[in-house]
Amino acid sequence: MIVLTLGIGVVLSFIFFIYISNKPTSYTLTALSLLLAIVSMVFIIKNDRDHYGMKQVTTTTTTQIYPVGNKQMQMLLYQPIGTANKHQVYIYQKQHDSKKKSHTQTTDTTNKVVKVNGSTHLVTNTTRWEYKNDAAKFWFGIAGENHKFVKRQNIFYVNHSVQVLSVKQAKALKKVMASKSYQSKLKVQAKAFITKQVMAAMKKDPTMSAADRAKVTKQAQAEFQAQAVKNVLKQIQK
Numbered sequence: 731m732i733v734l735t736l737g738i739g740v741v742l743s744f745i746f747f748i749y750i751s752n753k754p755t756s757y758t759l760t761a762l763s764l765l766l767a768i769v770s771m772v773f774i775i776k777n778d779r780d781h782y783g784m785k786q787v788t789t790t791t792t793t794q795i796y797p798v799g800n801k802q803m804q805m806l807l808y809q810p811i812g813t814a815n816k817h818q819v820y821i822y823q824k825q826h827d828s829k830k831k832s833h834t835q836t837t838d839t840t841n842k843v844v845k846v847n848g849s850t851h852l853v854t855n856t857t858r859w860e861y862k863n864d865a866a867k868f869w870f871g872i873a874g875e876n877h878k879f880v881k882r883q884n885i886f887y888v889n890h891s892v893q894v895l896s897v898k899q900a901k902a903l904k905k906v907m908a909s910k911s912y913q914s915k916l917k918v919q920a921k922a923f924i925t926k927q928v929m930a931a932m933k934k935d936p937t938m939s940a941a942d943r944a945k946v947t948k949q950a951q952a953e954f955q956a957q958a959v960k961n962v963l964k965q966i967q968k
Contacts, residue, residue, distance in 0.1 A: 731868055731869045731870075731871075731872070732770050732773055732774055732777070732869045732870055732872070733770075733774065733872055735766065735770045736767055736770035736771055736774065738766070739763050739764065739765075739766035739767030739768075739770055740763075740767045742759070742763035742766075743760045743763035743764045743767065746759035746760040746763055747760040773869070773870075774870075777870045777875065778875075781859055781875065782870075783861060783862055783865075783866030783869065783870050784859045784860060784861055784862060784866065784870075784875065784876075785859070785860060785861075785862050786857050786858070786859060786860075786880055787857070787858055787859075787860045788855050788856065788857045789855070789856050789858075790853060790854070790855050790856075791853070791854050791856070792851060792852070792853050792854075793824070793851060793852045793853075793854070794849070794851050794852075795822045795823065795824060795832075795850055795851060795852045795886075796822065796823040796824070796825065796826045796828075796850065797822065797823070797850060797888075797892045798821060798822060798823060798831065798900075803893065803903075803907075803959060804889075804891060804892045804893065805892065805893045805894070805895050805900055806820060806821075806822055806843070806850075806886060806888055806892055806893070806894045806895075807820070807821040807822075807895055807896070807897050807900055808820045808821065808841075808894070808895075808896055808897070809821065809833075809896065809897045810896065811836065817836075818841060818896075819833050819834050819835075819836055820833060820834045820841050820843075820884070820886060821833045821897070822852070822886075834884050835882060838879070838880070838881045838882060839881070839882045839883070839884065840881075840882075840883050840884070841883075841884045841885075841886065842883070842884070842885045842886065843885075843886045843888055843894055844885060844886065844887050844888065845888055845889075845890050846887045846888065846889060846890070847889070847890065848887070848889065849889065850886070850887065850888050850889050850892055851887050852884060852885070852886055852887070853884075853885045853887065854882060854883070854884050854885075855882070855883040855885075856879070856881075856882050857879075857880040857881045857882070858877050858878060858879055858880055859875055859876070859877070859878045859880060860876060860877060861876055893959070893963065895963075899963075899966050902966040903959070903962055903963065903966055906962050906965075906966070907959075907962065916958055919954070919958075920951070920954050920955075920958075923950060923953075923954045924947055924950040924951060924954065927946060927947075927949075927950035927953075928943060928946050928947055928950065931943070931946045
């Protein structure tokens, strides 16, 4: 509507100036019409530059997401943008068994990672411009600024078991873990660690059943695997 008002002011000023012979009346009406056009232009500029008549509205959505990797190594990956590493694109999965990876946006987006005990999920706060009321929408709606995107904040709530690594670190980890010499060394260490854990458990309970020993063995394997990964991560994160 404000654009129409601008047009009306310009057209009327032309008509009043050209076609009204009475000069005082012509000048007065022309001045009022030009004032209408100028005021309309000022508010058009204020709406475009300062979002006059609008307010920022933030909506929050929560999405269940899944780490990249397998049960032994669950990861939330990120890829730094630029050399300063001030901004990152995070990589994750929307489905547990999906081969397709999803990632965060690259512009007007900030990302934050919070470690939690619960499930891994993503909370997204999206801010957009909206008109304050119907009157503002009536006057400026033609500008198409309603629901215009402003910014986005992604908060990743990640379980403590999930490793947060850069793509470069994840590749380095995979390379080390796949090394035959490392796996051979790890196998010897794992056997010694598991044996020690089982012996300690049997010392506490000499009557331990085979099922209980199997349970202790499985727990020891998981503990050793987690510690092995943790040690490698310390090396590649230096």
